[in-house]
Amino acid sequence: MVNLNDPMAIAAVLAALALGGLLKGAIGAGAPLVAVPVIAAFFDVRIAVAVMITPNIVTNLWQMRQFRSSRLPRHFALRFAFAGAVGVVLGTVVLAWASVATLSLLTAMVVISYIALRLTRPGFELGQPAAHKIVLPIGLAGGALQGATGISAPISVSFLNAMRLERPVFISTISVFFAVMSIAQLPALAAGGLMTWGTLALGVASLVPLFAFMPVGAWLARRVSAQTFDRMLLALLGVLSLKLLHGAFF
16 A cells, blocks of 8 residues: 655655656666665555556657657667567566576676676677667567566667667667557556556656656766766666666575
8 A cells, every 4th residue: 555644755756756767868768777666665566567657658658759850760669669569478478487586587697798798898889780680589588578577678778788879869769669568568557456546646646756857867968978878878787687686586
């Protein structure tokens, strides 16, 4: 049950949403990474996931529109996103026979290996021809990870980061992926009784701090170099891998 009379909880959640808005505005990802654990700590992880579904859809649709002129050619983002939507369904099947801890550990190892590759070979880049060839299986894998563990960024963000996309192109592409993934989650949340009028109202309310701080994050990001933006993404991936390792062992 959500206790809206606890000022400490409300302050912590608002702070997490504000920081999530900064990240979302700056790099196009990271808001759920900050907000969901904080909401879950004070309330319930199921409530946290359900509350964030509305902000995930709205903020990503907003950034899709904002960066619509920076999309990759040949419907790359749509192919990536719809493969992810199919993967979400497959991820629920994976849950029937593979433990979440095993999946989290394997994914963390892949992400850590990618970060190590980038640090030891700074010039590494996945060219667009190669990326177009593997976009469907990567999108499928990212969706399956989302369905099985609730996190897709370790695969999706790693993939796009390897392409060395400019910030507008990166945000445009990842926003399409996240928006379609979040929409695909809605039926499961509704069927499980988690998407109620109460969680919907809280999700709508959470848009206020997110949208208030997204422009601040965007303003800060426009004043950093492409190399700094790349490092910010690698740092986000490092935090995600640590979160996955924590989930695998604790």
